[in-house]
Amino acid sequence: MVDKQDFTRISPVQWEIPTSFRQDMRVPVRFFASEQLLEATLGDKSVTQAVNSATLPGLVSHVTVMPDMHQGYGFPIGGVAATELPSGVISPGGIGYDINCGVRMLATNIPHEELKPHVGALASALNAHCPSGVGVKGKIRLSAKQLDGVLRLGSKWALKNGYATPEDVARTEDNGSLPGADPSALSPRAKDRGRPQLGSLGAGNHFIELDVIEEIYHAEGAKAMGLEAGNVVLQIHCGSRGLGHQVCSDYVRELQGAVQRYGIRLPDRELVCAPLDSPEGERYFAAMSCAANYAFASRQLLTHQARQAFEQVLAGKVSNWDLHQVYDVAHNIGKIEEHQIDGKSKRVCVHRKGATRAFGPGFEGLPAEYRDLGQPVLIPGSMGTRSWVMLGTEKSMQLSFGSCAHGAGRVMSRSKAKRSIRGDKLFQKMQAEGIKVHARSMPGFAEEAPQAYKDVDAVVQVVTDAGIAQKVARVRPIAVIKG
Amino acid sequence: MGEMPYEEIEHTADLSMRVRGKDMAQLLKHAAEGMLHLSDVHTKSSEGSKVSVELQAPDREQLLVVWLEELLFGIETRSVAYRDFEIRMVEDTRCEASMREIELESIGKHIKAVTFHDLRIIVTQEGLEATIVFDV
Numbered sequence: 001m002v003d004k005q006d007f008t009r010i011s012p013v014q015w016e017i018p019t020s021f022r023q024d025m026r027v028p029v030r031f032f033a034s035e036q037l038l039e040a041t042l043g044d045k046s047v048t049q050a051v052n053s054a055t056l057p058g059l060v061s062h063v064t065v066m067p068d069m070h071q072g073y074g075f076p077i078g079g080v081a082a083t084e085l086p087s088g089v090i091s092p093g094g095i096g097y098d099i100n101c102g103v104r105m106l107a108t109n110i111p112h113e114e115l116k117p118h119v120g121a122l123a124s125a126l127n128a129h130c131p132s133g134v135g136v137k138g139k140i141r142l143s144a145k146q147l148d149g150v151l152r153l154g155s156k157w158a159l160k161n162g163y164a165t166p167e168d169v170a171r172t173e174d175n176g177s178l179p180g181a182d183p184s185a186l187s188p189r190a191k192d193r194g195r196p197q198l199g200s201l202g203a204g205n206h207f208i209e210l211d212v213i214e215e216i217y218h219a220e221g222a223k224a225m226g227l228e229a230g231n232v233v234l235q236i237h238c239g240s241r242g243l244g245h246q247v248c249s250d251y252v253r254e255l256q257g258a259v260q261r262y263g264i265r266l267p268d269r270e271l272v273c274a275p276l277d278s279p280e281g282e283r284y285f286a287a288m289s290c291a292a293n294y295a296f297a298s299r300q301l302l303t304h305q306a307r308q309a310f311e312q313v314l315a316g317k318v319s320n321w322d323l324h325q326v327y328d329v330a331h332n333i334g335k336i337e338e339h340q341i342d343g344k345s346k347r348v349c350v351h352r353k354g355a356t357r358a359f360g361p362g363f364e365g366l367p368a369e370y371r372d373l374g375q376p377v378l379i380p381g382s383m384g385t386r387s388w389v390m391l392g393t394e395k396s397m398q399l400s401f402g403s404c405a406h407g408a409g410r411v412m413s414r415s416k417a418k419r420s421i422r423g424d425k426l427f428q429k430m431q432a433e434g435i436k437v438h439a440r441s442m443p444g445f446a447e448e449a450p451q452a453y454k455d456v457d458a459v460v461q462v463v464t465d466a467g468i469a470q471k472v473a474r475v476r477p478i479a480v481i482k483g
Numbered sequence: 484m485g486e487m488p489y490e491e492i493e494h495t496a497d498l499s500m501r502v503r504g505k506d507m508a509q510l511l512k513h514a515a516e517g518m519l520h521l522s523d524v525h526t527k528s529s530e531g532s533k534v535s536v537e538l539q540a541p542d543r544e545q546l547l548v549v550w551l552e553e554l555l556f557g558i559e560t561r562s563v564a565y566r567d568f569e570i571r572m573v574e575d576t577r578c579e580a581s582m583r584e585i586e587l588e589s590i591g592k593h594i595k596a597v598t599f600h601d602l603r604i605i606v607t608q609e610g611l612e613a614t615i616v617f618d619v
Contacts, residue, residue, distance in 0.1 A: 415493060
């Protein structure tokens with residue numbers, strides 16, 4: 001167990017565990033947290049997991065951990081680590097099972113007041129158009145060849161097939177299409193799991209949410225994103241479904257042997273890895289890229305289905321029901337990026353597990369309207385609480401490999417949440433607060449209660465104080481569709 | 484064995500289960516039963532056809548993971564649950580399992596994957612014990 005005295009405070013919201021803490025650490029670990037948030041994480045294994053992740057071969061600079069950190073497996077949730085090309089490692093456990101679990105926000109020009117009479121019907125239509133639940137199937141059936149197209153092209157496949165607009169694709173991280181995706185790197189089981197599930201929400205903490213914009217903090221940023229106070233936005237949170245889970249399972253198992261072949265010693269078998277330039281590392285990277293593309297395409301299909309729901313409910317009742325994309329960001333991913341390390345430009349593989357890319361102004365991969373502002377960063381709060389829209393900064397490039405927090409972060413176990421919170425009571429409370437709710441299981445609903453999470457406002461304040469993102473807008477929910 | 488064959492352990496974000504068995508075959512059986520219990524599966528009837536599978540892995544921990552993943556794959560892709568497990572160890576890390584496959588009515592908890600996080604099968608006075616973390 002790690003004690004608070006093991007940390008060195010390097011700023012009001014930054015803490016470090018130096019390499020002297022444990023002999024097998026290759027780099028220090030730096031945490032973004034207020035004193036209160038840091039203390040809240042000492043109760044579980046998240047800090048130990050962060051220290052474990054600092055033992056991977058080929059790490060550069062430091063491992064960084066976001067203020068929404070909590071216990072995961074292998075890496076903690078909220079962990080970011082960069083390994084040097086070509087021989088640094090890639091670790092499936094540093095990316096996670098739900099590869100490219102991520103969030104997308106779509107804005108409307110509809111004021112909340114105008115939508116109010118239709119929110120219930122719209123929530124029901126979204127629930128009907130966007131399939132959710134364990135093992136649930138999507139609305140389209142893909143042939144093997146079509147699935148390969150999805151895996152290779154991601155959002156660009158959706159654009160080619162009429163499920164996306166060019167603006168949707170331009171306003172998605174990496175245009176929703178990672179290069180280097182090779183469908184032959186996937187097992188038949190991964191494809192079997194993925195083929196029927198494209199465009200479905202899944203279960204767990206995945207959701208679709210209608211929100212109203214409460215406050216704007218950055219007028220120029222909000223204008224570029226099409227966000228106006230009082231208007232309604234839509235958020236979609238989901239990932240690569242069974243396909244991504246299978247890719248990670250396959251490669252965590254396959255790489256158990258690779259660590260022995262490459263003489264890599266690890267404190268946790270979930271951290272298994274292979275050099276990026278090894279056949280095993282290259283193959284996992286190609287498979288992970290396929291799963292990431294699948295997730296981008298899946299969120300795009302859900303967007304298409306959400307637009308159908310909007311049209312069904314609002315046509316003839318609201319003058320403009322257009323949903324335009326603000327941005328789509330990945331939470332669990334490994335990316336080859338260029339970063340300044342010790343004054344030198346280096347190509348590294350950035351592992352983000354429960355963290356959002358937050359690139360600052362000037363990044364050429366951003367669409368023109370965002371390029372001078374920085375990348376939009378979406379930080380959903382826990383169910384029924386506020387969410388935030390932010391912008392990446394130059395400082396995030398210096399401090400956190402261009403990364404930021406991804407949500408509120410759990411603080412209470414699922415079993416404790418189920419014991420202490422009644423799903424039906426929570427359901428009634430949210431309804432009484434004016435939030436329309438669709439949920440499949442009351443115990444599952446209770447697990448996602450706001451009390452089980454940290455205060456997202458406190459998380460956002462830390463990243464703001466640290467300078468790794470700046471506030472643009474705050475939204476509050478008016479309808480929640482739970483997976 | 485006086486203790487429960489499996490029990491849920493606190494985990495902040497995912498699911499964790501401690502499982503025990505007098506030997507490897509029983510550990511695999513109890514792990515399957517425990518995982519299905521944590522998944523909160525309900526079946527349409529108690530009737531179902533008998534299915535069998537043979538699995539092999541480089542070590543015992545990997546065999547445990549492969550076995551549970553085999554069941555998760557069936558649950559997700561064929562909408563079935565399993566019961567009446569009979570497991571025979573052919574070798575130390577190779578098993579033959581047969582069980583009844585029954586049509587699923589509902590499932591309360593989606594287990595995405597079986598992780599290797601801190602996974603070790605340890606020898607106790609009463610047999611074997613392992614703590615498994617599931618990604619949910």
